[in-house]
Amino acid sequence: MAEVIDGKSVAEDVVQKVKALTSELSAKGATRPGLAVVIVGEDPASQVYVASKSRTAKECGFHSLQHTLPAETTEAELLKTIGDLNADLSVHGILVQLPLPGHIDAGKVIQTIAPEKDVDGFHFINVGKLGTGELETAFVPCTPAGSMLLIERVRGKDLSGLNAVVVGRSNIVGKPMANLLLAANCTVTVAHSRTKDLPALARTADILVAAVGRPEMVKGDWVKPGATVVDVGINRIPAPEKGEGRSRLVGDVAYAEAAKAAGAITPVPGGVGPMTIAMLMANTVASAYLAAGLKRPSF
Numbered sequence: 001m002a003e004v005i006d007g008k009s010v011a012e013d014v015v016q017k018v019k020a021l022t023s024e025l026s027a028k029g030a031t032r033p034g035l036a037v038v039i040v041g042e043d044p045a046s047q048v049y050v051a052s053k054s055r056t057a058k059e060c061g062f063h064s065l066q067h068t069l070p071a072e073t074t075e076a077e078l079l080k081t082i083g084d085l086n087a088d089l090s091v092h093g094i095l096v097q098l099p100l101p102g103h104i105d106a107g108k109v110i111q112t113i114a115p116e117k118d119v120d121g122f123h124f125i126n127v128g129k130l131g132t133g134e135l136e137t138a139f140v141p142c143t144p145a146g147s148m149l150l151i152e153r154v155r156g157k158d159l160s161g162l163n164a165v166v167v168g169r170s171n172i173v174g175k176p177m178a179n180l181l182l183a184a185n186c187t188v189t190v191a192h193s194r195t196k197d198l199p200a201l202a203r204t205a206d207i208l209v210a211a212v213g214r215p216e217m218v219k220g221d222w223v224k225p226g227a228t229v230v231d232v233g234i235n236r237i238p239a240p241e242k243g244e245g246r247s248r249l250v251g252d253v254a255y256a257e258a259a260k261a262a263g264a265i266t267p268v269p270g271g272v273g274p275m276t277i278a279m280l281m282a283n284t285v286a287s288a289y290l291a292a293g294l295k296r297p298s299f
């Protein structure tokens with residue numbers, strides 16, 4: 001049976017480190033790290049995540065701001081809010097919760113965030129830095145960054161010689177994940193909805209990352225014996241066994257089957273999800289260190 005990678009515990013370690021770095025920053029007389037989370041509309045899942053981000057930010061000792069804007073907010077109004085946050089010296093990180101309502105161009109919004117406050121790592125400048133290997137100064141998207149920390153716990157920092165397969169090619173998860181694995185010397189293949197014979201490809205992976213958004217798609221017999229399996233998927237599915245109208249969270253991996261073959265596997269919940277929030281804090285404290293002219297801390 002696979003080792004279960006405890007994302008909650010690794011995330012807690014990261015948060016403790018962020019707390020300590022925040023205290024050191026205050027001791028040096030610098031501004032306390034500030035994180036602004038902007039949410040447009042009332043999507044219940046988004047509200048849960050945003051509340052969790054604000055709570056963790058407070059736990060880290062950050063100045064935590066939350067802007068909750070009505071669903072009818074115009075693109076121009078949102079861009080104005082971001083402009084104000086860009087100019088606000090007490091804010092080091094800006095996160096605009098996705099998805100945005102359909103009448104707002106998410107791409108335009110993201111590119112309006114000042115790159116040095118783009119703690120989500122979605123701005124072209126940060127994407128370009130990751131793509132060209134400028135990892136020292138890039139903000140790396142939180143979910144893949146957190147997934148890498150979990151992989152490092154099992155496999156170490158240098159992944160030379162390992163085959164990695166990333167299923168999913170989104171800008172938020174799949175592509176940056178592939179770039180990080182490449183930077184760590186893996187041989188990387190990125191699979192997607194047009195990939196032929198995905199089960200056979202997945203079986204070549206020493207490191208298998210699933211970021212698809214399809215509940216339990218990756219089956220046990222897709223997993224190479226001993227592989228490290230990282231399940232990024234967060235899918236809420238009906239759970240009539242818990243009672244009428246109840247639901248439960250599952251990943252993109254059929255966990256019970258996959259755990260029989262894998263060497264190590266992340267659970268859902270309690271795997272990558274908590275790491276995403278922890279890495280947002282890590283990016284924000286790093287941004288505050290840079291703004292204070294100090295060396296960027298590493299995680």
Ligand SMILES: NC(=O)C1=CN([C@@H]2O[C@H](COP(=O)(O)OP(=O)(O)OC[C@H]3O[C@@H](n4cnc5c(N)ncnc54)[C@H](OP(=O)(O)O)[C@@H]3O)[C@@H](O)[C@H]2O)C=CC1
Nearest residue numbers: 143168169170173192193211212213232233234272273276
């Ligand atoms: N744990 C966390 O913190 C986070 C979790 N997530 C979760 O991760 C999952 C992926 O998110 P995200 O990357 O944003 O999703 P997207 O929907 O943006 O991307 C999904 C990717 O999966 C590919 N895909 C879809 N169906 C198949 C298939 N049958 N076979 C192979 N590939 C397929 C798509 O291919 P194509 O490009 O060809 O369409 C696409 O590249 C979701 O469950 C999401 O909830 C997301 C962000 C953070």
Ligand SMILES: Nc1nc(=O)c2c([nH]1)NC[C@@H]1CN(c3ccc(C(=O)N[C@@H](CCC(=O)O)C(=O)O)cc3)C=[N+]21
Nearest residue numbers: 049096097098099120142234269270271273274276277
């Ligand atoms: N600009 C932006 N940045 C994001 O990083 C971003 C976003 N928009 N939109 C939505 C996705 C999704 N996401 C998650 C964060 C934490 C958990 C998480 O903590 N999950 C818990 C369970 C939570 C639950 O019980 O619902 C876990 O897996 O253990 C999940 C998903 C960040 N995202």
